[in-house]
Amino acid sequence: MTDTDELAAEAYLYYYPLVENLRQVVRYVTTGVGSNPPRDFNTFSHARKLAGPQDTFVTINNDTLYSIAQLDLSGGPVLVEVPDTGDRYYVLQFVDAWSNNIAYIGTRSTGSGTGRFVVVPPRGADGLPDGYTAVTASTNIVSIVGRFACAGPDDVKAANAAQDALVLRPLVEAASYIGIPSVGDGLSHELRFWEQARVWSQTFPAPAGDDEFTDKYRPLGIVEGESPYLEPGEFTDAMSAGYRSGIEKLEYLTHHGSSPVNNGWTVGMHMFDYSVYNLGLGTRDEVEWKIGDPARRIVERAVADRLGLWGNHGYEAVYAQAFTDISGAPLVGEKTYAATFDEPPPVGAFWSITLYNIPQYYLVENAIDRYSIGDRTPGIRYDADGSLTITFSHTEPTDPTSRANWLPTPSGPFRLVLRLYIPGDPVLDGTYQLPAITEGVGHR
Numbered sequence: 001m002t003d004t005d006e007l008a009a010e011a012y013l014y015y016y017p018l019v020e021n022l023r024q025v026v027r028y029v030t031t032g033v034g035s036n037p038p039r040d041f042n043t044f045s046h047a048r049k050l051a052g053p054q055d056t057f058v059t060i061n062n063d064t065l066y067s068i069a070q071l072d073l074s075g076g077p078v079l080v081e082v083p084d085t086g087d088r089y090y091v092l093q094f095v096d097a098w099s100n101n102i103a104y105i106g107t108r109s110t111g112s113g114t115g116r117f118v119v120v121p122p123r124g125a126d127g128l129p130d131g132y133t134a135v136t137a138s139t140n141i142v143s144i145v146g147r148f149a150c151a152g153p154d155d156v157k158a159a160n161a162a163q164d165a166l167v168l169r170p171l172v173e174a175a176s177y178i179g180i181p182s183v184g185d186g187l188s189h190e191l192r193f194w195e196q197a198r199v200w201s202q203t204f205p206a207p208a209g210d211d212e213f214t215d216k217y218r219p220l221g222i223v224e225g226e227s228p229y230l231e232p233g234e235f236t237d238a239m240s241a242g243y244r245s246g247i248e249k250l251e252y253l254t255h256h257g258s259s260p261v262n263n264g265w266t267v268g269m270h271m272f273d274y275s276v277y278n279l280g281l282g283t284r285d286e287v288e289w290k291i292g293d294p295a296r297r298i299v300e301r302a303v304a305d306r307l308g309l310w311g312n313h314g315y316e317a318v319y320a321q322a323f324t325d326i327s328g329a330p331l332v333g334e335k336t337y338a339a340t341f342d343e344p345p346p347v348g349a350f351w352s353i354t355l356y357n358i359p360q361y362y363l364v365e366n367a368i369d370r371y372s373i374g375d376r377t378p379g380i381r382y383d384a385d386g387s388l389t390i391t392f393s394h395t396e397p398t399d400p401t402s403r404a405n406w407l408p409t410p411s412g413p414f415r416l417v418l419r420l421y422i423p424g425d426p427v428l429d430g431t432y433q434l435p436a437i438t439e440g441v442g443h444r
Contacts, residue, residue, distance in 0.1 A: 004220070004235065008194075008242020009249060011217045013302040015197035016250065017099040020305055022180055022200050024057070025070050025097075025143060033057050033068075041072035041177060042170055046163045050150055053365040059308035059417060062363065062372035063352050064090075065156070067146030067163045073121035074140045075174025077128065080105070080117040083165030087112070089149040089349040089421060090162065093312055094119070097139035097204040099305050100275040101283065101313055105135075107349065108316055108422050109282030117281075118171065129171070138278035139204040141180060144168075145310045149350065149421075151376045178203070190240035191229045198222045198229070207277040212294065251359075253303050255323065258296075263436040264326040265418060269314035269428065274301035284315055307361070308417075318427055320418040323358075326436040331416065333409040336393040339435040343386065346432060348422030350375050353390060358413045366408035367396075373407045374419075380405050391441060392416070402441055 024033070028045060032038035034055025035047035047055075047066040060066075071078050082092065082105060091106035104110075105117060110133075118132040121140055128134065146166070150159040183199040184192035201222060206214055214223050220239065221228035229236055259266045270289070274297045279285040291297040304311060311319060324330050325337055345351045352374030357364045363371045373380065373390055381404045382388050391402040394409050418434065426432035 002238050004238035005242045005245065007217065008220055008239050009245035011197075011220055011222065012193075012243055012246025013250060014213050014217065014298050015193075015201065015222070016246070016302045017305045018097060018200055018204070019193055019196050020309060021095070021099045021143075022097060022141065022196070022204075024309060025141060026180055028068055029070050034060070036066055036068050039069070041070050041179065042078055042168060044069045044144075044146070044163075044166055044168050046160070048160055049156060050152075051363060052369070052371060053363045056360070056362055057309075058306070059311075059356060059361045060363065061147070061352075061419065062354050063149065063350070063374070063419065063421075064147035065150045065159045065163060067092075067144075067148065067166060069144040069146070069168055071119060071137070071142040071144065072140060072177045072179055073119065073137055073142065074178035075170060075176070077121065077125045077171040078119045079129070079132065079167070079169050079171055080119060080135075080144070081167035082115045082117075083162060084114050085112045085148075085162050088159070088162060091147050091312065091316060093145040093147075093310065093316070094135060094137070094280075095143040095145060095310055096137060096278070097141045097200070098206060099301065099309065100138065100277065101272060102138055102142075102275065102278045103135045103280040104282030104312075104316060106282070125171075133281065135281050136278065138207065140178065141204055143310065152378060187229065188240065190243040191236060193243055194220070194222065194239055195227055195229050198227060209277055213298065250302055250306055253299060254306050257303055258300075260430065262320065262430065262434045264324065265320040265322050265434045267318065267320045267430075267434070268304070268307070268311075269318050271300060271304040271307075271319070272311050272313050274298070274304065275313070283313065289313060289315065314423070314428065316422070318420040318423045320420075320434060322416045322418075322437055324437075325439055327439070329439070330413055331392075331409075331437070332413050333394040333411045335439055336391065336441055337437050337439055338389050338391055338441060339437045340387055340389040341435050342433075344375060344388070345420050346424030346426045347420050348424060351418070351420045352376075353407065353416055353418050355392070355407055355409060356415045356417065357410055358415055361415060364410045364414070366410075368406075368408060370407060373405065390435075392437075393441075397441065399441070
């Protein structure tokens, strides 16, 4: 590899979150994503049913109804009003253009009662209304990722009512908005990535604390000036090669991360701790929830966004993933597995296990339309000692308990994600032991 190749491969990890994040923002406002229809900026898009295989978004959950809004603050502040949700868990997560979690509104952070908030652009604003709590954005584009707990089809109508009670509107309707510039048409997919990184990073600048990285990548033509990616030559060849190497490195890192392992599960409790700037309402601006080493922070951010874009901080929800069983063998649909919870996970809201295909990390269609299983799943059966055994298999179990506790698998490889919403202290301090995934049936 040339020096340009190597630098570009490194830069790919830095710019991947910005590019992938904004590509998804564009999807939401133009075509929609699965059950979330397209909606203009500063408008909520509500999924009226739980996510399924038609919802092609990385590691989407099957526990909550999504209410997604893409904010364009170039025209000024935006008002957000939330209803009283009673005992229904919900969270509105605020994510900036670089995929940093900058604020939370919801059950854990602000309570279940009514609330009024104003999202303020980075440049600030005058004349903010009384009685509204400010959320200061770090970029003019902000995603509100709303999740309302839904216990199943019988609960959808009530969850929809909570969604409908959300209010989102500009403080003052602006004459024009900047939006997200459309770039990269006519370029190869490799060079399109770099052109998007160039234009979007100049439109939505990285935080000043990242100067060491932006200065380092200045020779690649991303940070300033006109595009160097439009004319073919040695430079664009090297940038394309660096892009491909960057992808290979990121895919390797997704399977060889630094997160702790608990009974075979890789626990991503701190995988979203790369958000260290502009931590606002509902966040925990504490040393233990921030990655101090800048180089590690950039790598963790890319890996986290590849595995689960728009994931929450660990204090809101802990995500544990498994690609293998307890012996280290890859999970495949040709085999049957079991996982036994000796005692329920200590959570303030609820927990679930969701299955995804590989490598897309999408939900997989199955005969019983079950894509996750957890403490709210109707009909699950606990053993006499209070334990709960989940069965993972491609074919339907014959044992009644295994069938009741069955999560169908695809014919090929798959990945499991255990979600723990509002995790308790035993989860956060690592003393709670997750269930080992073992080959073989749990009940005979």
